Amino acid sequence: MKIKTKIPLTFILLLMFIYSASAQTGMEEYFYQSGKIKVVVGVAAIVLVGLLVYLWRLDNRVTRMEKDQKGGKS
């Protein structure tokens, strides 16, 4: 998949995850407890996961090139 399809897809999946998580009862209270510190945890997790997914993709591209090179030589 190209970047133009994957980025919106990641975005939609993340949003769907959050929606479905909040739909369960108790999730609401979970985020509100102890002064909304859980919101900060969620935001930090999203940032980390987002960056890691992107780095994973970069890594995959390098792997693909390496494979091609091996295949080309033999």
Place this chain on the structure above:
Amino acid sequence: MRQVFQSTFLQSVGYEKSGVYKLGCIFDRMNTLSALLKKEILLEWRQKHALAGVILYVLATVFVCYLGFQRIESVKTWGVLLWITGVFTAFNAMQRSFSTETAGTQLYLYTLADPRFIILSKAIYNAIFVAVLNLVSVFFFLLFFGTELLDSVDWSQFLLGLLLGSTGLGLALTFVAGIAFKSQGGVGLVAILGFPIIMPLLITIVRHSTAALEGASATSNGLNLMVLLVLNIVSFVLSYVLFPYLWRE
């Protein structure tokens, strides 16, 4: 070729040495521009069936709105519907703006005139065209939905906003149509590239029109008008500066 022609012509009349050379240059440019504009209008006029098609499109859209709504409950709906119609009409009109010309015609034009004038003529023509179409759609809206909600409309303000919004749409979309045409990405590309580009303009013009229809005072609505003006200028300047690069082969 054009330069050779120009220089020999100008030398023969001793034009370059005269004091009004600079002024003459401007006139020369205006002449090019008006000639190109005339060409666009003439082309449109010769294809009356296409013109009729676009107007039919406007009529059909407004009629569908009428069938769906019967009567409009709020002024906000009025403004939003008007501009949804306006935007789709503009897209419809824009898709023909470059595709009617063959590659040969373009090459011919390119040798004759500065590409800046080509885009300018097209953009100005499209701006006028979209403005006229929007006026037509306002007429149809008034025809179908009546004026029951529009007691306190500030018509001069509304029309000024309509004009600025239409020219903004015309300018921005002409440029986008140029890009889409050059990329050979097909008809759909104009909409994909164009929609996000005109979004700020659209938000502002809907806000302005709704306020004008509600009868807001000119001072309270002046900010929207200013934003519209700024967006017009920005898209004009960007088209003017960037189009030569787009046209370069």
Place this chain on the structure above:
Amino acid sequence: MKNWIKILCAALLLYAAVFSLWHPMAPGGLAVSATELHPGRNDFEFSGYGTHFKEAEGSLKVYVSIDSSAVYCADILQVVDDSRVFVSVFLPDTISSKRFGFAANNDVDGTIIVDSPVGHEGFVFMQGTGNPDCRYSVRQEEFSGFGFPYQPIIIESIRNLMWHVPMWFTMFVLMTIGFIFSIRALGKEEGKIELDHDLRASSAAAVGLVFCVLGLVTGSLWARFTWGDWWTNDPQLNGAMVVFLVYVAYFILRSSTPDEDKRARLSAIFNIFAFVLMVVLLMVMPRFTEGLHPGKSGNPAFSKYDLDSSLRSVFYPACAGFILLGYWIYRLNYRIQKLEQHHENQN
């Protein structure tokens, strides 16, 4: 990219991550249990957030203020724990205003204010009545310790400032890099250099788009628990969405133009358009329209009042760290793309 930049980036991010979560909150007033005040004796519970009621029990005072002109002190206090205290206050029949405020004051926390609307019943309102028997002026003392400022609905989630806002700053920096390279790509005549600049511009825009998505998603989550909805009608929010769409359109344009030279030229032109649009949407438009973001119709990002020194000491390093990280990822993306091109040409 120099190694010390990477080390600096890592250090800044580590600092920001640790201290955005580590720093305590400054104390603040959370709520009062009273829903309605009436003449005579009123009993209610006053609760604070991060306060030290028990620790500074001796100096604790709780007040009911009426339109900040008349202040009535609570004469019976019963401290439950550090954040809760039972209060009893005597109010007269005649008062001057309908606006009630609650405040507590002690030596550790300074003055804490609860400003929630409270109903009333049975009062006689009369202008200029004041001077009750038990009257104090509320001492305006600042919290002496170090902590992030307390704000009513946001509370702990003010720490998101160090995670959410740097996303936009990073996106802006990356888009600016893309913009500059697009201009340079157009400035040069056709040839290899133009393609290289185009590659840089598109890699910067790709990474910028990732940060844009992160900003949107984190903003959506934060908005849900402060403004109550996943999406609110705010000019910056809508603007950010349009910026996202514009840059997605940029990549669609790129993928639908097969010819390399043509793609470089067209996407550079569109990128310039997109950048100008982004500046208009995120810097200019929010100034003219009202929104929920702090500093509405003024500074679009945030104004001074909610960015005090404790926040700044973490916020600026966080921004710098994320910007460097964004630049780092952009370089990685660019180098990998260049290698891929080279690789394709070889095969």
